[in-house]
Amino acid sequence: MARSLPSKVDKKMKNFITLLGFIILSFGHTYAQNDILDEIAGSLRSGDAHSVSRYFGNTIDLTIITQEEVYSKVQAEQILKDFFLKITQDPFL
Secondary structure, three states, rough: OHHHHHHHHHHHHHHHHHHHHHHHHHHHHHHHHHHHHHHHHHHHHHHOHHHHHHOOOOOOEEEOEEEEEEHHHHHHHHHHHHHHHHHHOOOOO
């Protein structure tokens, strides 16, 4: 009987440690996502199309105003760059 008690405690401890590990990893993943979102938001605010495009896939569905299309990464970066140039030069924005 004494032999089964440590086994149950060990099993519960392993389950607890596993659960704790998943919790820690999920928090780390959330912080990493927040860092990426902060970087993207900062790049959008500053009009840095190149920095934004680092997070594009090979193709991207991009909508600017009423223009919607699927573009390659290079094309989308150039369109975004042109858009940033237009909005920074527009005195009404």
